[in-house]
Amino acid sequence: MIAVDWGTSSARAYRLAPDGRLLERREGAGGILRVPEGGFPAALAAMVGDWLADGEAQVLLSGMVGSRQGWQEAPYLACPAGLDDLAGAVVPVPFEGAIVRLVPGLSAADPGGVPEVMRGEEVQVFGALGPGDADGLICLPGSHAKWARVADGRITGFSTHLTGEAFAALKDHTILGRMMTGTAAPGPAFEAGIARSAETGGLLHHLFGTRTLGLFGRLAPEDSASYLSGLLIGHEVAAAMTTPSLVRLLGSGPLMALYGRAIALKGGEAVAGDVDAAARGLALIGERTQWT
Amino acid sequence: MIAVDWGTSSARAYRLAPDGRLLERREGAGGILRVPEGGFPAALAAMVGDWLADGEAQVLLSGMVGSRQGWQEAPYLACPAGLDDLAGAVVPVPFEGAIVRLVPGLSAADPGGVPEVMRGEEVQVFGALGPGDADGLICLPGSHAKWARVADGRITGFSTHLTGEAFAALKDHTILGRMMTGTAAPGPAFEAGIARSAETGGLLHHLFGTRTLGLFGRLAPEDSASYLSGLLIGHEVAAAMTTPSLVRLLGSGPLMALYGRAIALKGGEAVAGDVDAAARGLALIGERTQWT
Numbered sequence: 001m002i003a004v005d006w007g008t009s010s011a012r013a014y015r016l017a018p019d020g021r022l023l024e025r026r027e028g029a030g031g032i033l034r035v036p037e038g039g040f041p042a043a044l045a046a047m048v049g050d051w052l053a054d055g056e057a058q059v060l061l062s063g064m065v066g067s068r069q070g071w072q073e074a075p076y077l078a079c080p081a082g083l084d085d086l087a088g089a090v091v092p093v094p095f096e097g098a099i100v101r102l103v104p105g106l107s108a109a110d111p112g113g114v115p116e117v118m119r120g121e122e123v124q125v126f127g128a129l130g131p132g133d134a135d136g137l138i139c140l141p142g143s144h145a146k147w148a149r150v151a152d153g154r155i156t157g158f159s160t161h162l163t164g165e166a167f168a169a170l171k172d173h174t175i176l177g178r179m180m181t182g183t184a185a186p187g188p189a190f191e192a193g194i195a196r197s198a199e200t201g202g203l204l205h206h207l208f209g210t211r212t213l214g215l216f217g218r219l220a221p222e223d224s225a226s227y228l229s230g231l232l233i234g235h236e237v238a239a240a241m242t243t244p245s246l247v248r249l250l251g252s253g254p255l256m257a258l259y260g261r262a263i264a265l266k267g268g269e270a271v272a273g274d275v276d277a278a279a280r281g282l283a284l285i286g287e288r289t290q291w292t
Numbered sequence: 293m294i295a296v297d298w299g300t301s302s303a304r305a306y307r308l309a310p311d312g313r314l315l316e317r318r319e320g321a322g323g324i325l326r327v328p329e330g331g332f333p334a335a336l337a338a339m340v341g342d343w344l345a346d347g348e349a350q351v352l353l354s355g356m357v358g359s360r361q362g363w364q365e366a367p368y369l370a371c372p373a374g375l376d377d378l379a380g381a382v383v384p385v386p387f388e389g390a391i392v393r394l395v396p397g398l399s400a401a402d403p404g405g406v407p408e409v410m411r412g413e414e415v416q417v418f419g420a421l422g423p424g425d426a427d428g429l430i431c432l433p434g435s436h437a438k439w440a441r442v443a444d445g446r447i448t449g450f451s452t453h454l455t456g457e458a459f460a461a462l463k464d465h466t467i468l469g470r471m472m473t474g475t476a477a478p479g480p481a482f483e484a485g486i487a488r489s490a491e492t493g494g495l496l497h498h499l500f501g502t503r504t505l506g507l508f509g510r511l512a513p514e515d516s517a518s519y520l521s522g523l524l525i526g527h528e529v530a531a532a533m534t535t536p537s538l539v540r541l542l543g544s545g546p547l548m549a550l551y552g553r554a555i556a557l558k559g560g561e562a563v564a565g566d567v568d569a570a571a572r573g574l575a576l577i578g579e580r581t582q583w584t
Binding site: 117144161162163165169172173174176205207235236239 | 402403404406407408409436451452453454455457458460461462464465466467468488491492493494495496497499500501504505507508510524527528530531532
């Protein structure tokens with residue numbers, strides 16, 4: 001089987017053995033935004049055409065490729081949803097030379113009834129669980145960080161946090177950025193921000209403290225971004241990890257260390273998930289998919 | 293006595309009768325940022341020189357004019373501080389033709405030990421209290437909204453919230469702004485944001501909901517800024533008004549109605565403070581000042 005995690009700005013293709021083992025991994029030329037109208041069959045052929053020539057016949061796609069802006073829309077499946085539910089809801093797309101199916105995204109409503117959606121992350125979430133694990137808390141850091149909860153083998157709910165984008169907007173477009181040099185990194189200033197996030201006063205008050213601590217010489221310009229990052233990630237983790245838990249972190253780059261430290265300081269335990277969680281998740285769904 | 297509330301970007305001068313009654317009010321040409329180095333005596337003379345010619349001899353200044361970037365630095369006085377403390381700490385500045393004194397700003401530490409400062413607002417806070425009132429909660433909405441608590445006639449502490457500036461940065465520099473038209477106004481969308489702010493999930497999650505509600509057609513583009521404003525002001529009021537209280541609101545413009553509604557929805561009662569609270573506060577300090 002061939003699995004493709006095809007998002008807005010990037011694509012990653014995997015060739016899988018019949019037992020799900022990862023045989024080969026490949027970066028695609030770009031995400032769905034790079035594909036011209038009607039160009040998805042050609043883009044897929046360019047990405048994995050040689051694998052198809054080797055006799056592979058089943059292709060499973062996840063991510064924004066199944067959105068209205070993608071190849072074809074695969075309607076959201078409502079939570080709770082497990083691997084069987086996803087496999088039962090795949091959407092066929094016509095393609096010459098292989099059977100191609102789209103995995104739908106998931107929708108959920110938070111306790112306040114506000115909707116949530118994901119496309120592609122649901123596959124990574126299932127791929128990140130340990131063999132035999134039916135329960136877990138998974139975090140995907142990023143501009144829009146997502147937290148998903150799995151119980152009895154189904155994603156029961158998830159929440160998105162504007163943390164990364166808020167950090168950038170506050171750093172680049174408010175008074176807080178005027179006293180900032182450098183980027184956010186783990187260390188004492190980041191941890192001071194995490195500790196601060198647990199105090200009274202609320203996030204909007206804590207944000208202003210970044211400035212006053214700087215004015216009073218208690219926060220150096222080169223530490224200020226780390227402190228701000230600690231404040232925001234600290235508030236996010238406190239809201240998303242309501243009791244100290246094992247958290248599987250999915251992603252790459254500097255955010256992984258920051259989230260790992262924040263989760264530990266809040267009493268949880270962070271473990272890095274498989275970077276190829278999407279491949280594993282798609283393999284698990286592929287096994288359950290009715291291909292003919 | 294002549295009183296001048298002289299801030300960073302604006303100045304307002306008041307001519308007061310010996311009993312503190314306001315005789316005349318005048319807008320200055322600009323705040324301290326408009327005054328060239330060494331130009332404060334000339335700027336004061338330009339603003340109130342004709343009043344001085346009428347025989348007025350005592351001038352009391354408050355606000356950023358007492359900062360390092362102002363006429364002369366008047367060191368912060370630590371909270372708790374009352375009218376007598378402020379009057380006892382005024383700083384004389386040399387001026388030909390009148391006795392001129394600067395009212396110091398206040399400093400405080402919040403429960404987490406993070407410093408807070410204000411310059412000028414302390415005068416407005418005392419001016420906003422009703423005659424004989426020794427206790428109160430005062431809110432000054434704005435880019436950096438301030439809440440001050442008065443007990444037994446002294447400001448015991450205050451907190452600043454980045455609410456206004458965060459709103460602008462989120463609206464203009466994140467994905468939330470893409471689906472927004474118009475400005476924040478009172479009404480159902482603002483109130484929905486206030487209600488949402490009381491739910492679980494945290495502010496960073498609530499922010500993202502502005503987008504998903506829009507994507508699902510449950511929040512119109514023209515209502516989106518009001519909803520975002522409700523989220524932010526709701527979080528601020530919940531953190532600052534820890535028990536439902538009478539809140540004296542100081543300021544002007546559209547924020548007054550928004551804060552008033554938010555305070556009411558959180559169970560408090562908002563009353564608009566005197567727009568000339570600075571004049572009244574300076575009169576009360578002037579009465580207590582040793583002028584000779």
